[in-house]
Amino acid sequence: MADVQPLEALHYDQAKAGPLQQLVAPPYDVIDPEQRAELAARSPYNVVRVDLPEGDDPYAEAARLFEQWQADDAVIPDGPAFWALVQDYTGPDGRTLTRRGIFARVRVTEYGAGKIRPHERTHPGPREDRLRLTRATNANLSPIFSLYDDPGRRAWKALEAHTQAEPFGETTDDDGTVNRLWRIDDPASLEAVREAMAGSELLIADGHHRYETARVYADEIGGEGPHRYVLMCLVALQDEGLTVFPTHRLLTNVKDSDMQVRLGSRLRELFDIEPVDQSELRPPDGTGPLQMGYIDAHHKSAYRLTLKDQAIADETLKEFPKPYRHLDTAILEALIIKGPAGLTDDDIDHKHGLDYSRTDEEALEMVLDGRADCAFFLRSSPVQQVRDIAAAGVNMPPKSTFFFPKVPTGLVFNPLGVHSKS
Secondary structure, three states: OOOEEOEEEEEEOHHHHOOHHHOOEOOHHHOOHHHHHHHHHHOOOOOHHHHOOOOOOHHHHHHHHHHHHHHOOOEEEEEEEEEEEEEEEEOOOOOEEEEEEEEEEEEOOOOOOOOEEOOEOOOHHHHHHHHHHHHHHOEEOOOEEEEEOOOOOHHHHHHHHHHHOOOOEEEEOOOOOEEEEEEEOOHHHHHHHHHHHOOOOEEEEEOHHHHHHHHHHHHHHOOOOHHHEEEEEEEEOOOOOOEEEOOEEEEOOOOOHHHHHHHHHHHHHHEEEEEOOHHHOOOOOOOOOOEEEEEEOOOOOOEEEEEOOHHHHHHHOOOOOHHHHOOHHHHHHHHHHOOOOOOOHHHHHHOOOEEEEOOHHHHHHHHHOOOOOEEEEOOOOOHHHHHHHHHOOOOEOOOOOEEEOOOOEOOOEEEOOOOOOO
16 A cells, blocks of 8 residues: 655745745646746746756756755755645636645555556656656655545545645646645644545556656665655545546658558558548547547648447457557557557657647647648547556556646655665
8 A cells, every 4th residue: 555644845935935936847848948948037946947957967957956955045844744735727628627636755666556556658768867866856856646546535625624724835837727835734634644545556647757766766775764755746536626638649750652651541441531620630538439630741631530440459459458458549559650650669668750749739730830740639538547557557658648737846845865875
């Protein structure tokens, strides 16, 4: 079972560093160079300076800055507490919702039933980058976003009354999400949350690279100590504000005419195809036969593809459990991306010939302006499907889910102590 503990955080002292609005940033892997520059200009203490460091030796620069912030008392240590996060947001589908999370530290374990499960395969590059940053700063700078089962919502109810008070801090991100944060150290509330989480299995929704980094780092240090725990933001599967959106697939290696012919022939063989307006490329969410939107850079005509028979997917993915055989991203990967598009697992891991987009508008624009040769527009994967696949012991293809909103980096940090290997 997952070991969930109050967090002995490092956090910004807003009296010294300024308000959270100037200090936090999105997760490192969604920040482009232009946005990084804008964030860094907000404050000399903006977290992007250490979470996405620059310079001749960026990791040494991150270590220097993070130490300097602590010496300046801009970032200060704190005692045990859970931190409640309320996010008011408008999703990509236009709905206005509220999601509630709890910052905690969680003991790092091997993946497994009853403990912590992944739900996606990961890329190797980010793992090495995050490991080097963790070694340099000796802290978890950004949280892993994980889900837990709590039908009675007991954990959140133990903290909810405290969120009626003035928050520790508040920040609004570029998507318009309002993030409000409370520090809660009431002993009865802390114990109630621990009891509610005591039997929980955690499902990593976002941050697989960071979790795998934490496992490697903990074993490098050895022995017991704070390095055996990792920073998480925990959200109940039953939270009304928990939403998941698709990540569309784009092929960038469909250049020669032979490959284009093979791809077109295979699509006609496997799918019923009907023309649609470009505004209808993303199909409506649902659990019926696989449906996708498709457009290519040559014809620029939009189509709706519907798998002719689920038996096609069942046969191609017969070595996988049933929930996986019904997963849109898995079917697309097996039938098309590894089929006529010819990509290997290594290509997919390193994004050779493959790209991703989290918005309908960007995916369409990338095809129309020639950055991608074609795009497949996908449906959302229901949260229950994510749970079922994880419980079956298999991982989805990379970027099968897009949980929105993101949890900002810089609200709290998890110090890992100063250790020597034992």
